[in-house]
Amino acid sequence: MISDRVVLDDWHVVAASRDLAAGNLLSVKLMQEEVLLWRGSDGQVHAWEDRCPHRGCRFSIGKVKNDKVVCPYHGWEFAGSGACTLRPAHPHQEVPKAIQAKPYHVEEHYGLIWVCLGTPAQPVLDYPEFQNPKLRQVLCGPYDVAAAPPRVIENFLDQAHFSYVHAGILGLEEKAEVKPYKVARDVDGCGVVATDLHFWQPQTNALIHGGSDVEYAYRCPRPFTAILTKKPAAQEGYSESILLTLQPLDEEHVKAWIILSMTNFEQSEEDLRSFQDTIFLQDLPIVENQVPVKLPLDPRAEMPQPADLLSAQYRRWLLDLGLEYGVIRPAA
Numbered sequence: 139m140i141s142d143r144v145v146l147d148d149w150h151v152v153a154a155s156r157d158l159a160a161g162n163l164l165s166v167k168l169m170q171e172e173v174l175l176w177r178g179s180d181g182q183v184h185a186w187e188d189r190c191p192h193r194g195c196r197f198s199i200g201k202v203k204n205d206k207v208v209c210p211y212h213g214w215e216f217a218g219s220g221a222c223t224l225r226p227a228h229p230h231q232e233v234p235k236a237i238q239a240k241p242y243h244v245e246e247h248y249g250l251i252w253v254c255l256g257t258p259a260q261p262v263l264d265y266p267e268f269q270n271p272k273l274r275q276v277l278c279g280p281y282d283v284a285a286a287p288p289r290v291i292e293n294f295l296d297q298a299h300f301s302y303v304h305a306g307i308l309g310l311e312e313k314a315e316v317k318p319y320k321v322a323r324d325v326d327g328c329g330v331v332a333t334d335l336h337f338w339q340p341q342t343n344a345l346i347h348g349g350s351d352v353e354y355a356y357r358c359p360r361p362f363t364a365i366l367t368k369k370p371a372a373q374e375g376y377s378e379s380i381l382l383t384l385q386p387l388d389e390e391h392v393k394a395w396i397i398l399s400m401t402n403f404e405q406s407e408e409d410l411r412s413f414q415d416t417i418f419l420q421d422l423p424i425v426e427n428q429v430p431v432k433l434p435l436d437p438r439a440e441m442p443q444p445a446d447l448l449s450a451q452y453r454r455w456l457l458d459l460g461l462e463y464g465v466i467r468p469a470a
């Protein structure tokens with residue numbers, strides 16, 4: 139079991155709301171725990187340990203009947219509260235109150251289902267772009283990545299790779315220079331923010347034709363979530379935010395979820411997703427080939443360049459938070 143309260147008491151995405159219809163069961167994994175999701179007829183989502191307290195059978199191979207989860211092994215029934223209401227082998231006996239499914243905290247925001255395995259230390263992260271009616275919301279992923287969660291976030295915050303990993307789209311080798319930019323800590327509920335980043339990009343989004351100077355800003359509201367905002371100079375009035383949030387499966391594997399919030403209402407969701415897939419699949423072999431797998435937080439462990447100011451501050455923030463999950467902390 140994980141001892142790291144920073145991740146245990148945080149909310150993590152585990153599924154898309156649209157993938158869980160009322161009356162269905164869904165088995166998801168979060169930090170090595172198997173979690174059952176199910177939705178009652180009132181629309182309420184429940185998240186439980188995916189294990190019947192009787193003889194340990196996974197609930198997720200059972201079914202929902204009359205708003206109760208029915209274990210497939212001996213037919214015990216569990217109400218939304220988690221309480222066992224029926225043991226069919228003893229229909230005339232009252233069920234002892236101690237027989238309960240183990241519930242986890244669960245909420246729905248931004249079209250996603252979020253679970254906290256511990257005690258929530260704060261609300262689910264704030265993403266106001268999702269409420270903005272001028273922006274179209276497109277869910278991308280989830281992408282399976284064999285990498286530690288903070289390595290995946292750090293890659294999202296990294297700018298010097300654009301001209302190499304995303305050459306011809308987000309950068310060009312002959313324009314690889316990263317100009318100085320600003321980084322701050324603890325701004326508006328975000329641990330790290332970066333502003334005033336400027337690049338020339340050949341095809342910064344799926345809509346643009348021809349290159350543009352693009353202004354970037356980043357913010358990290360949670361250790362495993364980062365938000366990027368792009369403003370291409372060549373597209374008057376265009377706005378785009380990209381939220382990347384991770385479902386940690388274990389310390390070395392994640393599912394990466396992306397929400398695009400953009401003024402592009404012209405193109406099909408399929409086209410927008412396919413553009414994002416292309417970018418993500420270019421990053422995939424890189425983050426899966428970083429050694430060691432876990433992110434080293436000792437500033438002396440790897441050799442930063444000046445362009446890495448943001449990732450250096452991200453590491454510093456994780457260190458200050460006391461995060462242990464997916465990182466290598468400096469020897470005491």
Ligand code: FES
Nearest residue numbers: 190192193209212
């Ligand atoms: Fe679930 Fe027996 S294992 S009812």
Ligand code: CO
Nearest residue numbers: 293303304421
């Ligand atoms: Co990239």
